[in-house]
Amino acid sequence: MWTTKTFLTKTKRGNVLKIVREHYLRDDLLCGSAACNVCPHKDDELVLDANPESICGLFDYNHYLVLDTNVVLHQIDVLEEDALKNVIILQTVLEEVKHQNTAIFQRLLEIIGNKKRNFYSFVNEHHKDTYVERKPGEKQNDRNDRAIRKAASWYASHLSIKNMAERFPQIVLLSDDENNRKLAQEEGIVACSVKDYIENVNGYAGLTDKLSKNVIPESCSKDALYPAHLTPTQIHAGIRNGKLHQGTFHASRDNFLEGNVTVTGYEKSILLQGHIGINRAIDGDIVAIEIFPQEEWRQPSDIVLEDKAEDPGDFLEEESQLLNTKKTVANDDICPTGKVVGIIRRKWRQYCGILMPSKFPGATRHLFTPAEKRIPRVRIETRQSDILASQRILVALDSWPRNSRYPLGHFVRSLGPIGDKNAENEVILLEHDVPHARFSEAVLACLPPDDWTIPEEEIKKRVDLRSICVCSVDPPGCTDIDDALHARRVGDRYEVGVHIADVTHFVRPHSALDREAAARATTVYLVDKRIDMVPDLLSSNLCSLRGGEERLAFSCVWEMDENANVLSTKFHKSVIKSRAAMTYEEAQIAIDTTSRNDEVATSLRTLNALAKKLKQRRLDNGALLLASPEIRFQVDSETHEPLEVQAKRILDTNSMVEEFMLLANVSVAERVAADYPQSALLRRHPAPPPANFHTFLKAARRQGFELDVSTNKSFSKSLNEAVIPERPFFNTLLRIMATRCMQQAVYFSSGSKTQEEYYHYGLACPIYTHFTSPIRRYADVVVHRLLAGALGADATHAALLDARAAQALCDNLNYRHRQAQLAGRASVALNTHILFKNREEIESAVVLAVKRNALQVLIPKYGLEGPLYLPSDKFLYNEEENIQICNDIILKTFDELTVRLTLDSTNLQHRKLVFQLVTPFIPGVSYEKEKADDDKMDVEIVEPKTNVKKRKEVSEPKKKKKSKK
Amino acid sequence: MPGPDLLSSQGLRLDGRRPNELRRIRCKLGVFTQPDGSAYLEQGNTKVLAAVYGPHQASKSKSSVEGVVVNCQYSMATFSTGERKNRPRGDRKSQEMSLHLRQALTAAIKTELYPRSQIDIYIEVLQADGGAYCASVNAATLALVDAGVPLRAYACACSASMAWRGAEPAPLLDVGHVEEAAGGVVLTVASLPSTGNIALLELSHRLHSDYFEIVLSRAMQGCRDIEIILDRAVREHLAEGWTKQDIVTI
Structure with a gap:
């Protein structure tokens, strides 16, 4: 069945070490060619066409290509084009590429995996006829070149066996190594350089541009x-x-x-x-x-x-002119x-x-x-x-x-x-390393059929909650609904349930779909585009808890008393049928309309009442209410051009959903941390170092507020007290600035930190994780699996217990989340620029920070932020006080100004918003306009618009506040 | 999790074997004349010598009326690994190995036939390239056969590990040193394949219970394959022995 041969290798690892490895040579490896009469191929093992048509002018006969390592390493962009087909990738090459550049190796595997490209990877190193032993004194590189040539000539002779017709494919070796080509020609192998080959390819324009x-x-x-x-x-x-x-x-x-x-x-x-x-x-x-x-x-x-x-x-230019070379002592x-x-x-x-x-x-x-x-x-x-x-x-x-x-x-x-929307989005995605290619065939093969319904036996395994009045509340236009709620009175207590889409039922561990989702780690929301973590069929259909449809869910059900104290917690997989998928607005209306007494409305009212108590308790514990200027665009439904921008509105129902999601996350975190002391995936938010608060506290002091930042509880309390009645926005502004002082919350594996370090500063809870959005976050998928494993509700798998793998996973999740956040911001910036193209506005603004040469200003109406540059000849910067002085005008943090907004498009790649000072008026600095506009400049804060326009509001990313924490 | 690196995309292992293939096994019985039975066994690059003395009268302290006392001694040659290292006899590792060997071999020997006696089995690993325990058990079985000690069945040992080919779990049979060092779980099984009994089972790390079944069944399959190889070797040796003796008598 197999032949064996052992061979010796010598390697140096510090001191000289002789390593002996077995190397088995086989006779059952296939050549993969349809023109072969010898190998016992099965149909699906035939990769290379019997009659590969030549596209190169240099060779007018059918041929297969054998590539040298240097070709793959340097010309991978050419290979990725659809032009070259019927290519043999030798194992020697594959291993050399893997060794030298893993990124290119992955891309090569991708090409080999693509059935249409007819790339066959031949295991020449283990084939009894193509294995070459390294000669004494021969360099590894030379041996590999020899192995490539040997395999090429073997292919040529192998295909000629029993092939009477003269049409059997020849072999052409592509190599950029002149020496290798020469030796090949001496051995009777047709060899050619990539450049010559590609330049003579007919019919694929632009291929030569990709030559490295x-x-x-x-x-x-x-x-x-x-x-x-x-x-x-x-x-x-x-x-x-x-x-x-x-x-x-x-x-x-x-x-x-x-x-x-x-x-x-x-x-x-x-x-x-x-x-x-x-x-x-x-x-x-x-x-x-x-x-x-x-x-x-x-x-x-x-x-x-x-x-x-x-x-x-x-x-090279004279650098002394360009660089500031003067030496200060x-x-x-x-x-x-x-x-x-x-x-x-x-x-x-x-x-x-x-x-x-x-x-x-x-x-x-x-x-x-x-x-x-x-x-x-x-x-x-x-x-x-x-x-x-x-x-x-x-x-x-x-x-x-x-x-x-x-x-x-x-x-x-x-x-x-x-300037094209799609191209600019693509740039954002590429520059932030967001994987956004279409899902591969292998991934799509993991999906259930489109018309999948819940099989009867699956329902039997789960708790049937279809009779319970469950509903979901989400932002308008949301298609990936991953959470739904219910509440009902049971005796003198309440039963409250949070039902999360059961994504792990479809995303099985180790499948291609799972690996893809793990690599993407999160769904990325751009203003007009969503890059899904899992394919659309799951994210907006089978997993999405749509109204009126039966869906699989993972439920967390509490028993609560009047004061929202949790008496008991249950987790189980379930089947639900959502009664209604509402928007925040609709849910708010249902609660406020006292005449409505249907099941949904009562359920919502109970939830709302309990949520308020939960929130109060959380705040009493020291949770911070932070704010960030989030804005939303109204996008034209046809052209996807942004039409209007406004700050986000927060309704009661937003916080209602948020409270229960927080509670579910905390409950789950406690459970998984107890069951997996080494490998549970949790989320922590470290307390910010006191130095972060320095400038913030100074600015607040000047406004007459002494904030206590020693603990989150005292900080929260002093933030609540810092109110100026005539400036309603002031408190929000403080909170926005407080957010800037915070550190990033991160995922971690429970084994890597001590119990005290689990603390979540922003939420003031000792332990926290993400459980509630498995459609758009991979962390939640992992937590679902952990919890299911702990409950015995699903098959467990070994990787769940691997602490090292868990930490590696966390690192990737943290990286991807940060990149996704940055990409989201870049997208907002892009849309802002499009919005302000050919348009100027005069708006009131607030100073967030004072810098050496600029003021950082925020426009509350739009939630926009940017630098307002001050000429240094007019302004004097006082570092001590952190203020800018111009004659008798002093600019400091929290000052209110009016500014003019325009777009500077002089640099096409780096367009930016330009802020110009309007009031206070400083001659030579401030923007002057015809007098007619004077009465427009009111320094009153414009409240966010409340009238919802009739235009379709597309793609408001479903980004709840909790995701920031 | 041992990476998918252990299996190439073509489904071959690092040394060119398929997941269900053993390493090359070569063995010889009766390599020494001094002991009552001896054998030499190669499993890939792992090479082991085994010698059996006895059964002979047991020393008083060890003697048991229940049956024969099996005494094993496992040692590794200084030159057996890439890095030369002085290996004292009776260190913790070889003591543990000795105990494990004894457990597997006692299960195979018809101990009740020889009360108050003792059998000494000496194992020397000449070259270690993973799976030294398995090779030792297999060699000791051959040496016992050579010594003419009555056995219930061949005692065969084989290891198996876990790897993935894509999403498919593909347990690896007869794990070599490179694969061991890659950090995966190694399940070692010593069994009497013809009776289906397991004499010893050892896991190097934690293995998830979902995969235990398939890994175990693969290792058991390996034991059965090894038994066939050992059986053939014994038969060949006996055939050879007869002809040799014939020559001597003539």
Whole structure:
């Protein structure tokens, strides 16, 4: 059945160690070709076509392609195009790629997994005829090349066996390694370089643009602009003897010739300046640096420096002019300074940006400006510059040779026209690393059929709550309803139930769907788009607790007394049938309409009454009521253009739902933490360090309020007391600013922290988790599984108990949540910009903070925030008092102003809102307009509009306040 | 969770085996003349020598009227692993191994036939590449056969571990050192396959009960496969032995 052979390898691991590994060679591995007459293929194992049509002008016969490792590593963008088909990926190549670059490896697997592409991975290393042993003294690379050639020639001869017809496919080896090609040709294998092959491909325009221009960076010593990097061995030796240091390079946002590296052993991060100092490092790279002697240390320049617009060609500017080189003596600002001497690991990704076409018509070399300011411009080659100039494009970096001022890259794909809604959204998603590709076939295969109904046996296993009057309350337009509630009187007590969509019934552990959801971690809400965590069928149909439909749920049912004290808690899986899916508004009306006495209305009234008691108790315990300026857009139903923006309204019913969700989360957290002391997924909110409050307290003191921030309870109390009756917005403003002082709440695994550290500062509860939104958060999915395992309600699986895996999961969840939040904000900013295009407004604003050269102002009406720049020649900044003074006008925090809002579109990639001062009037600074507008400038706070427009309000992200906590 | 890395996308393990395949087993009976029975067994790169003395009269302190006392001694050669290390006899690890061996072998031997006697079994691991316990049990069984000690059945040991191919659980049979080191759970089973009895069961880490059944059944399958191999080796050895003796008598 199998043949065996053992082989020896020698590896060095500190001291020389001889490692002996078995290596089995098999005779039952298939070639995967439909043209083969030898291998006992089953139908589904045939991957390669019998008659692969040639698309390349160089080869007029049928052929399969065998790729060398360097082709996969450098030209993955070409491979991802649909052009090349019938490709054999050898295991040797697969392993080398995996070893060198996991990201590319994943992309390669994705291609192999795509049935339409006919990529076959052949296990040549374990095939008895294609295995090659490493010769004594032979380099690993040379052996692998030999293995690739051997497999190629084996394929050629294998396919010719018993193939009478002359039409059987030939083999073409693609390699960028000249030496390998030469040797292949000597052995009678047809070999070709990728460049030659792709340039002769017919019918796929634009394929050549994706060719990577890979130059070995250190080879071009002629006309070198940059000093050479050290070799890995030199770097290793340098780090070991302490001459060099390793760290991650962070480019400065404001000055393209500056960056810093955080190094262990130095308190301050190391400053790097100038082209030579940075020496081709790109933001995020792990670099080796040399630190200069102390007398050469400098201070970071405080000027803003942007790369010039035109392509200056390959020379470096005189840096002394660009950089602030003057050396200040004995200054606190002086940083340890150094220079990059080598790159340990590139952390390049693909970058979004726009093309700056060359001034010469017909030129193919152009510059590309990334949207991220920290990334240098990239030189790319394309023939489609006319089309691409008006588009947002995605570019991958290839290399940065010594003789090139800019890194070299290649065009990957176009995202759409600049300013187009979809293209801009795509940019936001890509720049925030939000996985947003369509769900793969494997994921969709995990879904139940569209017309799935609850099978009878499933109902038998669950508690049947279909007869109970359950209803859901959500924001308008919400399609992923993951929670529903009920309350009823039982004797002198109340029975209250929270029913959460049973997502884990469909998302089974270890399935492709589960892995995809875990990777996405959360649904991302943009203003006009939602990027689902689970496919639409689940999120807005089978899992969504829609009104009048039978749905599976995970229920948490309490018994409560009159005062909302929990007497007992039950968890169970259930079947429910929601009576009504209401909006907050509708629920509020149902409660307020005293004439309504139906089941739903009574249930809601009970819930509302209990929620108020719960809330009071929570606040008494020291929970903070924080505020953040959340805004909502009214979006045109046709064009998806934002029409109007206003601050969010909070109704009683919002807080009603929130209270019960909090209670459910706390109940579940207690249960899972007790059952899984090592691996429960919980959420904590650390208390903010006192230093965070410093400026906030100072500002409040000037308004006459002494806030006590020692505990959350005292803080909450003093916030409640800080009210100015004639300024109703003042308290909200305080709370908004208090929110800024807080730390982020994070997920963690119960084993990684001590019991005291579980505390949730904002909610003032000793333990907390997320249970109530499994459709849009993966954390809740995990908690559902944990709870189901604890109850024996569902099959458990081993990963639930793995503390290490749980922590890794938490790290990913935290990262994705942060990115999702940032993406959401970026989307709001984008829509604000679209809204203020060709429009100006004069609005009242409040000063949130005073900076050296600007005021941070908030416009309560829109919840917009931004800097109002003050010219330094007119204003005097008082650091002590934190105020800006201009003659007799003093601007300080909490001041009310009127400002004018316009959009500055001079920089297409970084459009921003411009705030200009209107009142108090300062000549030469304030914006002046014709006198007619004077009476408009009232300093009264405009309350958020309450009239709901008839326009359809699409896509209000269902983001409850609790998700912020 | 042991990563999906243990199985490639083509369903092959790191060394090229499929999940349900044993390593190559080669064995020989009667490798020494001094002991009453001896055997040498290779399971992949794990190589083990076993020698059996007895049954002989037990020392007074150990003697039992119930049946024969099985005395095992397990030791590893200094050169058995990649890093050379002096391994004192009777350290905790080898003591534990000795006890486990004794448990499995006592189950196989018809102990009641020899009251007040003792059988000494010496195991020396020459090269360790994972699954040393399994190889030791299998080698000791052969040595006992060679010594002519009556057995209830062959005692065979085999290990199994857990891996996933995509979402499908695929338990791995006969775990090698590389796979052990990857951090997965290893279930070791010593059983008498022809009777279906389990003599010893050991788990290296916690394994979720959902997977226990499939891992155990895979390990049991391995024991049955090993029994066939051992049986064939015994038969070949006996056939060989007869012809040799014939030559001597002629």
